[in-house]
Amino acid sequence: MRSDAHRRSWPFAAGAASLMALSLAVAASAQSQAEKGPGAIGDVSGQTPAQANQAQRAPTPASPNITPGFTYDWWEPGDGQTLGAEAAYPNPHGQVGLLNASGPINTKGHAFFEPTGTNGRACVSCHQPSNGMSLSVDSVRDRWRATGGKDPIFAAVDGANCPNLPQGSAASHSLLLNHGLFRVFVPWPPKNADGTAMNPEFTLEVVSDPTGCNLDATYGLKSSNPHVSVYRRPRVVANMKYVVNGGSPFNIKDGSPMDRDPETGRFVNMNIMADAREPTPKTQAVNAHLTHLQGKAKLSDAQLKQIIDFENQLYVAQSLHQKAGNLVEPGGPSGLGPKAMHAGTPGLGDNFETPVFGYFDQWAKPKAGDPQSEFRASVARGMEVYFTRPFYIRDVTHLNTVGLGNPIKRTCATCHNARLTGMDFAPGWMDLGTGNQPWADTLEATKELPLFKLTCKAGKAHPFLGRVIYSRDPGRALISGRCSDIGAITMQQFRGLAARAPYFSNGSAKDLKELVDFYDKRFEAKYTDLEKQDLINFLSVL
Amino acid sequence: MTKLKTSLVATAIVALCGATASAQTGKHIAFVSCPILRNTEPVPCWLGEHAGELYYLGPQGDLQAEFYPPQFNHKMLAEGIATNERYCGGIVLKQAKASVLPDFDATCNVMLPAMGYSERKDLRGPGPSGHRPAPGEKAAPEPPRPRPPQVQYTAPFTPxxxxxxxxxxxxxxxxxxxxxxxxxxxxxxxxxxxxxxxxxxxxxxxxxxxxxxxxxxxxxxxxxxxxxxxxxxxxxxxxxxxxxxxxxxxxxxxxxxxxxxxxxxxxxxxx
Missing domain, CATH: 3.30.1330.60 (OmpA-like domain)
Structure with missing residues (x-):
């Protein structure tokens, strides 16, 4: 059982811990405490020491190769420029806008922008302003071409399909180059908050693995530091007041206790990561530095504060659209552009008083022969499809199991209900089917991913797939150890979508059309071609 | 089958159902069955079948509703108090509960057409399946209700x-x-x-x-x-x-x- 984790302090000095000390600290903690269940102590989550250990085994460039002077909309780690209070960057649909609410950011020496680890990366490497603070696969390919595969984003630790592969070969980085996927390696069995091993409800076998990583002697499941490797897209680091909003004692989805902020003791909403493995942006930053950046020691408190302060004041949304024109002109829809994100209030948008993205009445009536007006009318119709066009949602764990019934006749906005982001106001991990068979395999791209067989122990089962589940990414279950979480992935925000294709956590929808098509097929929504196009257009202006 | 025969059979079923409902009125009833969904508008209603009779459990609602619907692919334990009212084609169970039983059962997958039935909008919880209010009209369904104030516990304290x-x-x-x-x-x-x-x-x-x-x-x-x-x-x-x-x-x-x-x-x- 979990017990008062927030009242305890992590038993080593911040910033002074070598990885060895980190491991020893966890061991000491495990002996003295009985923390059970995922989570964090201090500002370090239970899985972080094991992950950091694997990260340190992965090779790093002898001298990190940071290409100077590259002028495409790419932010180099450590380039020291000022990020303006407002900025706009082109993307295939128009421009994504950024707003630094606290004013221009001097990035020189700033922990978000400096390569604080050992592989040349900074946070900004995978959270690029021009990509809506995520990373598009187009940008990844540009970097490959521009640097011959030497950009730090291709670091072996997670920018390759597996660190054991020959670096510099495109085939070794195929998942990143084809689908924008980074390797996420989590310890198996999962770790409790105190770093001790959990007893999961299921066994895990590798059925096939095109990457080879899960079977590798150093990085795989049978290594001395066993890890599961799955492959996921970087999430948007912006609009955080919406992303971290809320938090209550119980998870409305399954009745279980929610994680707490290990430092303040406040309940968190568990919405910041695909598998909710890090309770707060701060623990996420600690973990990301030690794993993605292969940091040798923890960031200092001052560096962590700098990162969190930056993230908390940053707002991102599409601001210009090639067909819709200026999205933020006076008198336009109230929910568009980064200033709307700054001005807005987090909350539940699953109702007619406070609809998720506001109303688009201003654009509803097209002027004949005016392409911009016709496109805007399509966007307005797309919002209505999103908000009011019902279809039967069935067999989605953590939606159809939460007391609403299976199936339920509702709309996109039922799950994507949080104001201005379209996330889930509740902890948003659900098994939509993008990771688990049979639905995952309708997405062609998933065939490049590992396939796992998960067998639930007696008395345990996935609610709609039974005791034996085949999954490309078991999602939250790799952290919670629960069968009911197999394949459940936390949904992402909808802002700046145009800047950061592909979509879904496993990058399996290469564009917005494939995304809409998946939902149409998965839920037999029977959207008309017009409804589909309207939805796509609507999503492209967010 | 001729029209006359059809009519007689229908009358017999109605009479039988009526008798069943009447005999059970006010009685607590519990049974295990697959849940059945009727595809009514604006939201579906949920039914259970026992001994050849349909029972109305409740509508699709929201998490603030008293009734939490069952799930396809699982049997349910339905419980409630039979009334003499019929709705959505079933005897209304008052204080209905539907416990989702853990075992997976793919046979629990029956959706009935609306057949002229509709769901009562006043039972529908908050959500976007209603309609956008006209200017000056109250939003329906209503947004979530505020929680009632907490009881303040004061001394003397007893077990x-x-x-x-x-x-x-x-x-x-x-x-x-x-x-x-x-x-x-x-x-x-x-x-x-x-x-x-x-x-x-x-x-x-x-x-x-x-x-x-x-x-x-x-x-x-x-x-x-x-x-x-x-x-x-x-x-x-x-x-x-x-x-x-x-x-x-x-x-x-x-x-x-x-x-x-x-x-x-x-x-x-x-x-």
Whole structure:
């Protein structure tokens, strides 16, 4: 059982811990405490020491190769420029806008922008302003071409399909180059908050693995530091007041206790990561530095504060659209552009008083022969499809199991209900089917991913797939150890979508059309071609 | 079949159903079956079938609703009090509960056409399936209602029990169980409790066919342990000891609402 984790302090000095000390600290903690269940102590989550250990085994460039002077909309780690209070960057649909609410950011020496680890990366490497603070696969390919595969984003630790592969070969980085996927390696069995091993409800076998990583002697499941490797897209680091909003004692989805902020003791909403493995942006930053950046020691408190302060004041949304024109002109829809994100209030948008993205009445009536007006009318119709066009949602764990019934006749906005982001106001991990068979395999791209067989122990089962589940990414279950979480992935925000294709956590929808098509097929929504196009257009202006 | 024959058969079914409803009115009924969904507008209604009769359980709602619908791919234990009212093609069960049984059952997958039935909009919880209000019109369905004010606990404090109830065969804490646990903890804090005793139970439920549905033995323990975990996660009041126990013997079935009430954890708070 979990017990008062927030009242305890992590038993080593911040910033002074070598990885060895980190491991020893966890061991000491495990002996003295009985923390059970995922989570964090201090500002370090239970899985972080094991992950950091694997990260340190992965090779790093002898001298990190940071290409100077590259002028495409790419932010180099450590380039020291000022990020303006407002900025706009082109993307295939128009421009994504950024707003630094606290004013221009001097990035020189700033922990978000400096390569604080050992592989040349900074946070900004995978959270690029021009990509809506995520990373598009187009940008990844540009970097490959521009640097011959030497950009730090291709670091072996997670920018390759597996660190054991020959670096510099495109085939070794195929998942990143084809689908924008980074390797996420989590310890198996999962770790409790105190770093001790959990007893999961299921066994895990590798059925096939095109990457080879899960079977590798150093990085795989049978290594001395066993890890599961799955492959996921970087999430948007912006609009955080919406992303971290809320938090209550119980998870409305399954009745279980929610994680707490290990430092303040406040309940968190568990919405910041695909598998909710890090309770707060701060623990996420600690973990990301030690794993993605292969940091040798923890960031200092001052560096962590700098990162969190930056993230908390940053707002991102599409601001210009090639067909819709200026999205933020006076008198336009109230929910568009980064200033709307700054001005807005987090909350539940699953109702007619406070609809998720506001109303688009201003654009509803097209002027004949005016392409911009016709496109805007399509966007307005797309919002209505999103908000009011019902279809039967069935067999989605953590939606159809939460007391609403299976199936339920509702709309996109039922799950994507949080104001201005379209996330889930509740902890948003659900098994939509993008990771688990049979639905995952309708997405062609998933065939490049590992396939796992998960067998639930007696008395345990996935609610709609039974005791034996085949999954490309078991999602939250790799952290919670629960069968009911197999394949459940936390949904992402909808802002700046145009800047950061592909979509879904496993990058399996290469564009917005494939995304809409998946939902149409998965839920037999029977959207008309017009409804589909309207939805796509609507999503492209967010 | 001729029109006359069809009419006679229909009349006989209606008469039979009417007689069934009449005989059962006011009686508590429990049965295990697949749930059935009728595809009504604006939201579907949920039914259960027992002994050739359809029972109306409730509409698709929201998490603030009293009735939580069942799930396809799982059988349910349906419970409620039969009325003489029919709705959505079934005898209305008052205080209906639908416990989702854990085993996967792909045969539970029946959706009926609306057949002219519709769902009552006034039972629909908040959500976007209603309609956008005209200027000056109140939004329907209404947005979530504010929570009622909390009871303030004041001295003198006496030993007090709080009861968290559960659906059949599960330790899943729904809203009412969470509320009971939260109240117990609030009372314990206010009373500076020295002892909190958590006791899990399991039940036997008398079914309409005369058999007993007996909850699995482990559920009494697992219910007690989820309450324990929740208490520890929220923070055991300073100075309080927590005792956790469970009763493996199921309650005796009664064929009344007491069967559902016996699926419980009692949280006893001693100042």
């Amino acid at each position: 007090k029990e709080f009861v968290a109830t559960f659906d059949a065969d599960t330790d899943r804490m729904w809203r009412s169980a969470q509320g009971a646990m939260n109240e117990a903890l609030r009372y314990a804090r206010a009373a500076k409790a020295k002892q909190i005793t958590v006791t899990g139970y399991r039940a036997a439920i008398k079914l309409a066919d005369g058999k007993d549905f007996v909850e699995r033995e482990s559920v009494a323990m697992s219910r007690a342990k989820v309450i324990e975990e929740a208490i520890r996660t929220q923070g055991l009041p300073e100075g309080a000891k927590l005792e956790v126990k469970w009763v493996t013997r199921p309650s005796a079935s009664t064929g009344t609402e007491r069967d559902a009430a016996a699926r419980k954890v009692v949280i006893a708070v001693a100042p």
